[in-house]
Amino acid sequence: MSRAGGGGAGSAIGRAGCGSLCEQCRVRGISVCRSIEPAALDELERIMxxxxxxxxxxxxxxxxxxxxLFTLVDGVVKLFKMLPDGRRQITGFLLAGDFLGLAFFNSYAYSAEAVTDATLCRFPRDRFLALLERHPALEKELLGRASSELAAAQEQMLLLGRKSAKxxxxxxxxxxxxxxxxxxRTTVAxxxxxxxxxxxxxxxxxxxxRGxxxxxxxxxxxxxxxxxxxVVDDRRLRFAAAAE
Amino acid sequence: MSRAGGGGAGSAIGRAGCGSLCEQCRVRGISVCRSIEPAALDELERIMxxxxxxxxxxxxxxxxxxxxLFTLVDGVVKLFKMLPDGRRQITGFLLAGDFLGLAFFNSYAYSAEAVTDATLCRFPRDRFLALLERHPALEKELLGRASSELAAAQEQMLLLGRKSAKxxxxxxxxxxxxxxxxxxRTTVAxxxxxxxxxxxxxxxxxxxxRGxxxxxxxxxxxxxxxxxxxVVDDRRLRFAAAAE
DNA sequence: CGCGTTTTTGACAAATATCAATGCAGGTGG
DNA sequence: CCACCTGCATTGATATTTGTCAAAAACGCG
Incomplete structure (x- = not known):
C-alpha cells in the first residue's frame, strides 16, 4: 500500500523525505534535518x-x-488518546527521527509514552517557536512533516473505519x-x-x-x-491488507 | 431549496481556529485570513x-x-479515500474558510467532492508555494491549520477505533x-x-x-x-458521545 | 525450576452488517 | 396542480463479525 511517507502509520513514523535518520543529525541528536541552515542547527542545539x-x-x-517539543533520537514511542472510561486508541508509533509535541493550542492533543527505552531531545516551546520566526526553512520542514502525518492519519482512518479485522x-x-x-532488515521485529x-x-x-x-x-x-x-508472500499480504 | 441547507447557512458556519470567517477575506474570496499582510493578500488574489x-x-x-490548492468560500466539501473494492472512508467535511489540497508529495492524498453547491478559490500550486517563500506568516498560518487538522484526525481515530455506533x-x-x-445557530443542518x-x-x-x-x-x-x-440535552448528548 | 505475565485458543454473546420491504419527499411530466 | 416516479430514509428480520469470558500454553525472569 502506498502510504504517504513510506509507512507513516499514525502520526509521525519515519518518512520517505527524511529517509533513515541522517547521520549528521543523529550525531547532533536532532531529527529536523532536511534543508536546515547550520545556524539554525546550532541554535537548536543550544536550547535542547x-x-x-x-x-x-x-x-x-x-x-x-x-x-x-521533542525529537525522538532512539527507541519507540507511542501516542494515544483515551476515553473517560479507559478505552484507548493509539494514534501512532514514533521511531527515531520523528518529531512530537507540536501543539498549536497550548496543550497536548495526545499522551506520549515510551514503548521501548528511548532517547529524546527536548526543546522549550517558547524558545523553539521564537527560533521558528528566524528560520523559515525550519517552519517549512515542520509543515512538510505535519502534512505527511496528516496523510498517514487519513490512511489510518480508512483502516479503522472500513477494513476488517484480518x-x-x-x-x-x-x-x-x-x-x-x-x-x-528482512526479519521484522x-x-x-x-x-x-x-x-x-x-x-x-x-x-x-487470531489475525x-x-x-x-x-x-x-x-x-x-x-x-x-x-514476510513470505508480499503480493498476497498486500492483497490481504486490501492495499491493491 | 438546494440541499446546501441554503448556501448562506453553510457559509455562516465558522471554524474554531479561524473563528467566523473574517469579512475582509470573505469579500476577497479567500480564507487564509489570520495575520496575513495585505501584500500577501494582494498577491494571493492575483494568482487565484x-x-x-x-x-x-x-x-x-x-x-x-x-x-x-484551494480555499472553500461557501458550501460543504467532503474529503475521502477509497479501497480498491469500493469501500469508502470520508476523512472530513470542510466548511467555508477551510483550506484543502496541501500535498507535500506531488499528488493528493485523498479525493475531494462537493456535498452541496460550493464556491472555491484555486491557487496554482507552484505559484502558491513560491508565494509561501516570501510570506512566512502565511506559512505559519498553514502550519497552524495543519496542526489543528491533525488533532481533529486523531480525535476521529479515537472515534473510529474505540467508540460504539451510538x-x-x-x-x-x-x-x-x-x-x-x-x-x-440553534437549529442544526x-x-x-x-x-x-x-x-x-x-x-x-x-x-x-437507527442511531x-x-x-x-x-x-x-x-x-x-x-x-x-x-440539541435538547447537551449534557446527556456529550455523555452519549463518550465525551466526558 | 516455579511464578507472573503475555499470548493463544475455544466457546459463547453482543454489536453491527446485511438483506428485504416499506415509507416518505421532492422533482417531473401530464 | 396533481399523481407518479425515483432515490433516500426508515424499519424489521436475520447473518456475520468481532468482542467477551474462561482457561491453557508459552515465555521471561528471578
Whole structure:
C-alpha cells in the first residue's frame, strides 16, 4: 500500500523525505534535518536538553500544558488518546527521527509514552517557536512533516473505519515490514505488545492474535517467535491488507 | 431549496481556529485570513481563480497530480479515500474558510467532492508555494491549520477505533451542533446524506439511521425533519458521545 | 525450576452488517 | 396542480463479525 511517507502509520513514523535518520543529525541528536541552515542547527542545539526515557514511562499527558517539543533520537514511542472510561486508541508509533509535541493550542492533543527505552531531545516551546520566526526553512520542514502525518492519519482512518479485522492486521504487518525493509532488515521485529497493536488497530488482543496466526497459517508470513516474523508472500499480504 | 441547507447557512458556519470567517477575506474570496499582510493578500488574489462546484462534482481525485490548492468560500466539501473494492472512508467535511489540497508529495492524498453547491478559490500550486517563500506568516498560518487538522484526525481515530455506533452518532451530532452554534445557530443542518454520514463514521446507513432516531427517542435531540435537528440535552448528548 | 505475565485458543454473546420491504419527499411530466 | 416516479430514509428480520469470558500454553525472569 502506498502510504504517504513510506509507512507513516499514525502520526509521525519515519518518512520517505527524511529517509533513515541522517547521520549528521543523529550525531547532533536532532531529527529536523532536511534543508536546515547550520545556524539554525546550532541554535537548536543550544536550547535542547537530552532525555532518557525508560520503557513504559510517560513523556507527557493529553491536555497537559505543552511546554516542550521533542525529537525522538532512539527507541519507540507511542501516542494515544483515551476515553473517560479507559478505552484507548493509539494514534501512532514514533521511531527515531520523528518529531512530537507540536501543539498549536497550548496543550497536548495526545499522551506520549515510551514503548521501548528511548532517547529524546527536548526543546522549550517558547524558545523553539521564537527560533521558528528566524528560520523559515525550519517552519517549512515542520509543515512538510505535519502534512505527511496528516496523510498517514487519513490512511489510518480508512483502516479503522472500513477494513476488517484480518485486513487491519495484514496492513499492520505490511507496514512494519516496509519500514524495516527500508532499513535493510528482512526479519521484522514486533516491538510492541499485542495489547498495543490492538489499541492501534481498534481491535481486541484476541482478535489481533487470531489475525496474526491466520496470516501465518495462510503462508503470508512466517512467525519466528511471538515478536519476529518474515514476510513470505508480499503480493498476497498486500492483497490481504486490501492495499491493491 | 438546494440541499446546501441554503448556501448562506453553510457559509455562516465558522471554524474554531479561524473563528467566523473574517469579512475582509470573505469579500476577497479567500480564507487564509489570520495575520496575513495585505501584500500577501494582494498577491494571493492575483494568482487565484474562482471556481463554482455543483453538488456531487469531484474537485480532484486521490493520487492525481496536485496542481492546485484551494480555499472553500461557501458550501460543504467532503474529503475521502477509497479501497480498491469500493469501500469508502470520508476523512472530513470542510466548511467555508477551510483550506484543502496541501500535498507535500506531488499528488493528493485523498479525493475531494462537493456535498452541496460550493464556491472555491484555486491557487496554482507552484505559484502558491513560491508565494509561501516570501510570506512566512502565511506559512505559519498553514502550519497552524495543519496542526489543528491533525488533532481533529486523531480525535476521529479515537472515534473510529474505540467508540460504539451510538457514541459515534452522538459525537457527530454534537460536533455539527458545536460548529453551527459557533455561528449562532440553534437549529442544526445535516447537509449530508445518511450515506455520507455512514462513510464518515465507519458504519452503515441503517446503523446511522437507527442511531439518530435513538438519540431523538432518548430526548438528546429533537428532529425537525430528516436534515435538521435541535440539541435538547447537551449534557446527556456529550455523555452519549463518550465525551466526558 | 516455579511464578507472573503475555499470548493463544475455544466457546459463547453482543454489536453491527446485511438483506428485504416499506415509507416518505421532492422533482417531473401530464 | 396533481399523481407518479425515483432515490433516500426508515424499519424489521436475520447473518456475520468481532468482542467477551474462561482457561491453557508459552515465555521471561528471578
Amino acid at each position: 536538553t537530552r532525555i532518557e526515557l525508560p520503557a513504559g514511562r510517560v513523556l507527557f499527558d493529553e491536555a497537559a500544558p505543552a511546554e516542550g 485486513e487491519r492486521v495484514a496492513s499492520f504487518l505490511l507496514m512494519l515490514a516496509r519500514r524495516q525493509q527500508a532499513a535493510g 514486533l516491538a510492541m505488545s499485542r495489547h498495543d497493536i490492538a489499541d492501534y488497530l481498534g481491535l481486541t488482543i484476541e482478535t489481533v492474535s 496474526i496466526r491466520a496470516a501465518a497459517a495462510e503462508g503470508l508470513i512466517r512467525l519466528i517467535d511471538r515478536h519476529h516474523y518474515v | 481563480t474562482r471556481i463554482e462546484l455543483p453538488a456531487g462534482r469531484v474537485l480532484f481525485d486521490e493520487a492525481a497530480p496536485a496542481e492546485g 457514541e459515534r452518532v452522538a459525537s457527530f451530532l454534537l460536533m455539527l451542533a458545536r460548529r453551527q452554534q459557533a455561528a449562532g 445535516l447537509a449530508m446524506s445518511r450515506h455520507d454520514i455512514a462513510d464518515y463514521l465507519g458504519l452503515t446507513i441503517e446503523t446511522v439511521s 439518530i432516531r435513538a438519540a431523538a427517542a432518548e430526548g438528546l435531540i429533537r428532529l425537525i425533519d430528516r436534515h435538521h435537528y435541535v
